Amino acid sequence: MPRPIARVLTLLELLQSGGIRTTAGLAERLGVDERTVRRYIDHLLDLDVPVESVRGRHGGYRLAPGYRMPPLMLTDDEALAVLLGLLAARRAGLTTAMGTASETAAAKIRRVLPKRLAGRLDSMSDSLTFTARPGEAVPSDSTVLLSITDAVRHRRPIAIRYTAADGRHSERTVHPYGVVAHAGKWYLTAADLTADDDRTFRLDRITAIRTLPGSFEPPAGLDPAKRVLTALATAPYRYEVTLRVQGNAEEIDARLPAGVAVVRELSSDPGDANLESERWCLVDLRVERLDWLPAVLASLDMPFLIERPDELRVLVVELAEHLARSARRASTGGG
Incomplete structure (x- = not known):
């Protein structure tokens, strides 16, 4: 993060701690001169942060009473990228624990954006259409997804409780290689130590997960996406x-x-x-x-x-x- 932006965020945190902050005190905490502090205050005002100037011997700056949530410090392009990502994920069916997760996330982001930028993004959302049909989402437990991806990153074996397509339940010990999103579903490709074979598991069918001690080395040249697509293409069909x-x-x-x-x-x-x-x-x-x-x-x-x-x-x-x-x-x- 560029230093001026980092200092503006630090200034916002200092003001949120409450009370009146003098220009000299803020300059000392930020390691800048008082003129630069006033420039940072102007930057917060441009972002619709309600900073009040208090005159007098003990004057300085404070946040307007009742203000709690800071604005999201995103440029126009950054905010557009985040919103488009949420819209595309929802369109493709790539949701996790709740189907409305992308909608609520977008709403929260919009609430903390400056009014000017929020209005422009609302216009974009209302005007944007897709030629492809919406994907049919198969919700997955976000706790399962996060636990598995953490195990993938740190190369930790895991124990999972799995429900197959025919309803059979099983306990598996696996070495997780990667998580792949495909056609509105999440898949885990892994070495199934219980069956002594490589397998692909749907995350929405994993009902419990436990990280095990130890570590493993994945195969050289591993391509999780290719493994999942090959497994789907060779699965038994009519x-x-x-x-x-x-x-x-x-x-x-x-x-x-x-x-x-x-x-x-x-x-x-x-x-x-x-x-x-x-x-x-x-x-x-x-x-x-x-x-x-x-x-x-x-x-x-x-x-x-x-x-x-x-x-x-x-x-x-x-x-x-x-x-x-x-x-x-x-x-x-x-x-």
Whole structure:
């Protein structure tokens, strides 16, 4: 924090301690001259802090009676960044203990901002819209989240009580590698010592946590986000889809929904003599429904082969025929 700002905050704390503070006394406490003290007072007045000047032999400065909460010392850009972060988190469904947490936090910030800045941010909030639909938040206990992230940072093993999707309860001892936010949910990727395997846990299904003594070393090159997305993409679902797509693995992965597909480069072409011998990738997906995949495959704009299931091949052909019929249909409108 720049020294002048730090001194202004110190001045505010001195005034909040109560009573009348002389200019000379404030200058001595802050290590500046009296002229600088008056400049700092003007800065507080610009921030709508009710500093009163008391004249007379024992005069000086004091805060207006009843004033308790200091203003939030944020620039316009800083306040905008905080508010946009809260709005985006709420929109993405990334809330913790209570779904209204971001709303109450934004309201508290607004209350302690100067009136000029608060009014401008209100205008921004009222005018801002999003093109994407709001995320469906799955609330997680903030105590669990904070305890786990602390264990991740300090590499401490933890014991958790976990409820699986099928309702089964279990006690697990894990080495927590990282916490990942994805699609409105919080996930923990960890080494599950109880099962002797790496696992992914949803934080909203962790009902208790206890930090254990000792420490651990995470694997080299650890990427918690990649681990969670891979775990989600390989979880058991109704349909197992296998494709071969001609193109670069990074480009293919970027065009598919995160957490749905596992893309691996092949060392050779798929063996079809009718296709060019270029780089091909194997794509595995686990999905509950197939009806949305044909449009996604069409949007790839890359040659592909469907290895399984046959139902997907039928849906792709039906989409192609529907598009062809629509393109050939003559317009009946006027003009």
